[in-house]
């Protein structure tokens with residue numbers, strides 16, 4: 001039977017791929033954003049600055065701290081790269097969110113499993129990158145290869161997960177080919193692109209993309225449902241009649257683009273302790289904007305729940321890019337046999 005050999009979680013935010021002295025490009029955009037999501041409320045930059053004044057976040061938004069934190073993130077990304085190379089999984093099941101990359105307003109699946117034979121990571125497009133918000137060209141360069149790459153997919157396992165889902169009364173979406181846009185089949189999104197570029201150097205370990213709508217109202221699943229969805233995938237892997245070794249990846253999170261260290265610690269601690277009720281008690285209003293990607297970790301924790309693996313938080317790094325607390329808190333973890 002198939003075996004889960006490793007679980008791992010990695011943030012994938014733009015600051016990981018942006019030199020610390022350039023984080024201000026994104027901070028400038030934050031100042032113009034009237035809708036920052038933070039603990040159930042929505043604030044403009046000045047309101048956020050006032051709200052968080054007592055935290056003295058400006059002390060953490062200086063170049064020396066940014067450089068140290070960026071370095072800590074790179075260290076963990078390098079560690080995960082080595083860990084994957086040493087583990088040599090046959091398949092990576094990657095839990096990520098679709099951020100209007102494949103799915104748009106016309107069809108927005110809450111949970112979808114891709115069971116086609118391959119996906120494309122489209123080439124870096126300089127013209128598109130320069131037309132985007134300031135600073136985002138760095139992350140686009142990190143998630144897109146110089147030339148389009150084909151990543152093979154493990155369609156058999158994806159098919160087993162779909163069967164298991166229907167058996168277990170999860171009426172999920174199933175996708176066999178990428179949606180087609182004006183330039184042809186759409187490229188797979190940043191949640192996969194970042195991991196395949198940064199951790200696998202485009203080495204095409206067959207993939208099962210599990211795409212969750214964490215970001216966009218109105219159909220984001222609640223934390224408990226995400227966990228149960230993960231349990232179902234865990235059963236499907238366990239029942240897969242194959243000798244393949246499977247790694248499971250949570251891509252994204254934790255709190256951003258307003259950092260909430262309390263929230264992150266509450267969730268990450270609960271995950272380490274197997275205290276799932278604490279996660280289930282968090283309302284959906286806490287999982288908005290990029291912070292919503294933390295649900296990818298909850299799904300992953302569900303998948304790994306019956307392996308007996310222990311979660312090891314490698315590092316938690318709050319990368320502040322403004323005095324108002326905007327930025328991206330990064331988490332890196334593995335789940336493995338003790």
Ligand SMILES: [Fe+2]
Nearest residue numbers: 012190252293
């Ligand atoms: Fe993301």
